[in-house]
Structure formats: C-alpha cells, structure tokens
Amino acid sequence: MSLLEVENLSVAFRQDGKSVPAVRGVSFSVDRGETVALVGESGSGKSVSALSTVSLLGDSAVVGGSVTYKGQQMIGASEARLRQVRGNDISFIFQEPMTSLNPLHTIEKQLAESIALHQGLTGEAARARILDLLTRVGIRDPETRLDAYPHQLSGGQRQRVMIAMALANKPDILIADEPTTALDVTIQAQILELLAGLKESEGMGLLFITHDLGIVRRIADRVCVMKAGEIVESGPTAAIFDNPQHPYTRKLLAAEPSGRPDPVAGEAPDLLRSDHLKVWFPIQRGLMRRTVDHVRAVNDASISVRAGETLGIVGESGSGKTTLALALMRLIASEGGITFDGQDIRQWSTRDLRRLRKDMQIVFQDPFGSLSPRMTCSQIIAEGLGVHRIDRHRDRRELVAEVMEETGLDPASMDRYPHEFSGGQRQRIAIARAMVLRPRLLVLDEPTSALDMTVQVQIVNLLRDLQRRHGLAYLFISHDLKVVRAMAHKVMVMKQGDVVEAGPADQLFDAPQTEYTRALIAAAG
Incomplete structure (x- = not known):
C-alpha cells in the first residue's frame, strides 16, 4: 500500500451559481522514500490536486474521488483528524512565503510555535532546534536572523524559512509547491540535496510541484504531466524525458530561453x-x-x-x-x-x-504582489501617466490599449482585475505599467x-x-x-x-x- 493514494480525484468550484471544474479524474500515488513530480503550466490543476489531499481548498470546492493516507480516507474526514495530519504527518511548502509567514511575528517566534505545537519543545531546546533547521536550509549566521521579521529577509531567505518550518516536525509526506522558485541556483542545489537526504534518512515521501523541468529530471522518481486539470502523461522520469509520448509533454520539454540579445550600437552612449x-x-x-x-x-x-x-x-x-x-x-x-x-x-x-x-522604471519579482487588487488593469497601467502628466491631451484608454497590444495583452481585458489574469499576464501588466511612460x-x-x-x-x-x-x-x-x-x-x-x-x-x-x-x-x- 502506498503512503498516499489519490484515485479519480475531481475538484470543482462553485462560482456565481455555476460549477467550474479544476481537476478531472486525477490518479497518482506516493510511496515512502519516493519523489513524485507534478508538472504543468499555471492553472493546470497541480496545486489544487495537492491541496485536496488534506482538504485545504475551502468551502466553495466540491471534491470527489478518493484520497487515502496510510489507508485512511482524507476526503470527508473530521476536522480533528485533518488537524492531526496537517503539518505533522503531511507538511506543505507553499510558493509564496510572504502570504504564508505572519508579518507581525519574528522568524524565531513562528518556528518556535510550530515546534512547540507538534514536538513540545520550548526554551533553549526549541532555540537549538530552530538554529539547526535554519543552518540546514542555508541561512548564514542564523543567530542574527532570529529577531528578523519576514519583510526584513530577501525572497530566497523567506522561502528557506518556510522550508525549515515544513521540515521541523519530520513529516511522512512533504508536499512542496514550487519550493525553489525564489532561490538562487546554489541554494536551490543545497535545498534539493537536503530534501533528497531527508527522503532517504526519514523514509519521507515527496510530492514535488514545479515548472522547472531541470529540477524534475534531477530529483524525481516518477513524473505526472498535467494540463487543463488532467494528467496527460505519467511514468518513470527517464522514460518521460527520453521518450515523451504526448504533444504537450514535448512542448514543455522544448520550452527553454535561447538566443542572444541584439548587439549594442557602437555609438550608444x-x-x-x-x-x-x-x-x-x-x-x-x-x-x-x-x-x-x-x-x-x-x-x-x-x-x-x-x-x-x-x-x-x-x-x-x-x-x-x-x-x-x-x-x-x-x-x-x-x-x-x-x-x-x-x-x-x-x-x-x-x-x-x-x-x-x-x-527609470522597475518591474518586480512578484507580479501579483506589485499590482493593486482593487484597481483594474487599465487603472494600474495608466496611473503613472497622471503622476507624471504625460500625454494629457490624449485619451488614457487609447494609450493603455496601445501599450497592452505592444506587451501582448488583449485591450478588451483592460477592465479586469489582477486576480482575473494568469501569472504571465500579470507580469505583462507590470511591464506595460512601466512601458507606458516610455x-x-x-x-x-x-x-x-x-x-x-x-x-x-x-x-x-x-x-x-x-x-x-x-x-x-x-x-x-x-x-x-x-x-x-x-x-x-x-x-x-x-x-x-x-x-x-x-x-x-x-x-x-x-x-x-x-x-x-x-x-x-x-x-x-
């Protein structure tokens, strides 16, 4: 019996009186000491499938199928049982550390809370455990970071704190949702090595969600490729990479930045x-x-x-x-x-x-965090025009439409809000906001x-x-x-x-x- 078994999982969300399907007929398993990778583009259902394992989707979700942990059904389980499993037996590392860490508490307090809750350690014993965890996930001089708040850390450092919190209780299954997205390549290699070592020493199962196929090839035993809520191809990692059968898998494997920028003009100042x-x-x-x-x-x-x-x-x-x-x-x-x-x-x-x-304009790392959720796309892009009094005699919407087309966005969507766009579209909005000022x-x-x-x-x-x-x-x-x-x-x-x-x-x-x-x-x- 597998440690985690997902069979014929389906998830739909109730929205405006309608049922919007997100996952359809997904089946996979995770064994002890095994790494299973879920790969696919944003919106393919990877994270929804993972969150379904311990019922973290909220009241609007309608979940069908079967999810069992150590043979016990998780769909429909009591809140008491789910609380016992969450964070203790099945831990998560989420993609956005700033939305997962409490901005009002220090790093030490947040790690200590988890360790006290699940392991009963307090005082100096808890502090020693915290320092060990922070060292293992690659934070230099961890003693100087204990009193820091999340906003005082870099994006990579915040992600490492999240990983430390997830590993603190030695879970049976670690579900890692894009855990290395914000990390530089050397720390990424350290984290992957750390996870691999824990998997071996603790017999931990690892469900790894990522869009980085280089990481998948390096760490995964099996791969499930998702598209539009379905698994279109699955199998051993070597077989998927060496002989992909589905056109979508081949498209993902071929997607890699290439080429070089145009040469700079010799007279450029x-x-x-x-x-x-x-x-x-x-x-x-x-x-x-x-x-x-x-x-x-x-x-x-x-x-x-x-x-x-x-x-x-x-x-x-x-x-x-x-x-x-x-x-x-x-x-x-x-x-x-x-x-x-x-x-x-x-x-x-x-x-x-x-x-x-x-x-002099700037485009930030997190497109969702840098866009106001209460402003429409057109308001976000046009805001700088008013601040700098640019083209005051031209229609603002016309200027917004021009820069949206230039950055690959549909001007017909200018009255939508950031949450209604994909991650790539949100980044194009951030670029358009900068480019409208020329x-x-x-x-x-x-x-x-x-x-x-x-x-x-x-x-x-x-x-x-x-x-x-x-x-x-x-x-x-x-x-x-x-x-x-x-x-x-x-x-x-x-x-x-x-x-x-x-x-x-x-x-x-x-x-x-x-x-x-x-x-x-x-x-x-």
Whole structure:
C-alpha cells in the first residue's frame, strides 16, 4: 500500500451559481522514500490536486474521488483528524512565503510555535532546534536572523524559512509547491540535496510541484504531466524525458530561453554609471540605539550600462543585487557616484528626482504582489501617466490599449482585475505599467522566476523585442542563469555585497575567472 493514494480525484468550484471544474479524474500515488513530480503550466490543476489531499481548498470546492493516507480516507474526514495530519504527518511548502509567514511575528517566534505545537519543545531546546533547521536550509549566521521579521529577509531567505518550518516536525509526506522558485541556483542545489537526504534518512515521501523541468529530471522518481486539470502523461522520469509520448509533454520539454540579445550600437552612449557605490545599513543596539556594526549590503560597485544594453546581475539571495539596483535608482541611501544620462544625480533633491522617475522604471519579482487588487488593469497601467502628466491631451484608454497590444495583452481585458489574469499576464501588466511612460532604463528584478517555462520564453522574447524597438537599457536581476544568458550583453556576479567578477556575457559564461562564478554555473547546469 502506498503512503498516499489519490484515485479519480475531481475538484470543482462553485462560482456565481455555476460549477467550474479544476481537476478531472486525477490518479497518482506516493510511496515512502519516493519523489513524485507534478508538472504543468499555471492553472493546470497541480496545486489544487495537492491541496485536496488534506482538504485545504475551502468551502466553495466540491471534491470527489478518493484520497487515502496510510489507508485512511482524507476526503470527508473530521476536522480533528485533518488537524492531526496537517503539518505533522503531511507538511506543505507553499510558493509564496510572504502570504504564508505572519508579518507581525519574528522568524524565531513562528518556528518556535510550530515546534512547540507538534514536538513540545520550548526554551533553549526549541532555540537549538530552530538554529539547526535554519543552518540546514542555508541561512548564514542564523543567530542574527532570529529577531528578523519576514519583510526584513530577501525572497530566497523567506522561502528557506518556510522550508525549515515544513521540515521541523519530520513529516511522512512533504508536499512542496514550487519550493525553489525564489532561490538562487546554489541554494536551490543545497535545498534539493537536503530534501533528497531527508527522503532517504526519514523514509519521507515527496510530492514535488514545479515548472522547472531541470529540477524534475534531477530529483524525481516518477513524473505526472498535467494540463487543463488532467494528467496527460505519467511514468518513470527517464522514460518521460527520453521518450515523451504526448504533444504537450514535448512542448514543455522544448520550452527553454535561447538566443542572444541584439548587439549594442557602437555609438550608444553611457546611460547609467556608478563609481565605487557603497550601501551599508547600521546595526543599532541598546537603549540609545548606538551603531555597533553595519550590514555591508553593497561594497564598492562600479558599473556602466549603455542605451540598448542589458547588464545581468547574478548572485545568491542576499548578495546585494536588489539593494544595488534600488541605490542606483536613488530609492535608498548610498555613498559613491551615480550618473544618469551624463548628470550626477546623487545629490538631487526629491523634487528633482521626480522628473527622472519616468525615465527609470522597475518591474518586480512578484507580479501579483506589485499590482493593486482593487484597481483594474487599465487603472494600474495608466496611473503613472497622471503622476507624471504625460500625454494629457490624449485619451488614457487609447494609450493603455496601445501599450497592452505592444506587451501582448488583449485591450478588451483592460477592465479586469489582477486576480482575473494568469501569472504571465500579470507580469505583462507590470511591464506595460512601466512601458507606458516610455522609460529609458528598466530595472527587472527576477521578472521570470515565478513563471512557467513556456511563459518565461514568451517574456524573454517580449523584453528583447521591446529593447530592440525602443533602445531600452536593462538592469536584469536574476538567479536563473539560462535566462540571463539569453538576455544580457554584460554580466556582473555578486557575493555578500562584493562584485566578484564582471564582463561580457559570453566571456563570463564560457571562461569564468573565479571559483564562485564557476560554482554558480555548475549549479545551474
């Protein structure tokens, strides 16, 4: 008997008096010590199938079929039984750590709560267990992070805390829903190795949900490919990858960013420069809040980006990539020189910088979190036009329609809200919001990390096309080296605030000079 058995699972959601099917006839099993991967694009039913295992779908869901854990039926089980299983026997790692972590509690308090509830550990014993967990999931100097709140951690660090919470109680089954999406390649490799080790030592079953087929090939024993709520193909991993039978499986396997950006014009001027840029955050202690040390987020970073050029910035979570970009945009304080279009902007006032904002725009990692849920697509895209008083004599909806078409969105959907769009469409909205201002520099902070492989390819092609047409300069921050290679003319590698290597993209990827860069490239391969 399998540890977890799902047979003929069906899920539909009641919506406006109708029943909307999400999963149809799904069957799979997870044995002890086995990793089963559910793969497919957003909306294919992967997460819904996983959440059904312990009835986490809410009252609007109508669930049919059978889900058994150790032979006991989970569909229709009592709340008391489900509470006993959830988090103790079957643990989850969710995709969005900021929606899963309590923003009002420290990391230590949230981990301690789980450990006390399920293991009865408190005080120093609980603290020792917490430090061990944080160390095992790759958080450096965990003692300094215990008092941190979720918003004070990077995206990758928050995801590692979520993984630590899920592993705290040594579950029989770990359901990991895109657990490495926000992680850089070296930490991703550590987490996958950790999960594999736990699977072996604890006899744990692992249900792994992901859109990254490279990870699937590395860790999964069996694969189930989902499309439109159904499993279209399943089998041993080697058989699926070496001889896929279904056209959709072949499409997924072929989806990978490729090609190179167009060459930069020889006469293209420098648009953005920094000289010996430094960002240090003070660490204050005691009643008088005296500065006792500094978090050295960025040390001595000198860059140049020409019009029409992409600088890729890579490195582990917490290496200073996003901090550097925010400092270059004068959104946080820094030391050193910053020049934009030949003008020294480091001493500019807030009023002077406001004139510059339309020329320097940013697209964030999480498209859902960066879009107001109470504004329509057209309101989101047009907001900046009013702030910067651009094209006041033209119809706003006409301008929105133009930029939506340019970014691959249907203008007929401009009155819909963010939750009514897919992840890839939401990222296009975020790009359209920036592009409507006709910027000269676009900071792209992990713009493809939360997207399916097929959608990643579409966004990379879109960004290269926009750069070609408008001569845009990009600062492209990413931990996905395949995407960086397809996008960047130059690459800068950061580690713990230091620039360890920089140069033309092809040269850096083909002949890396430092051990750290070689380790990054090896982990990505």
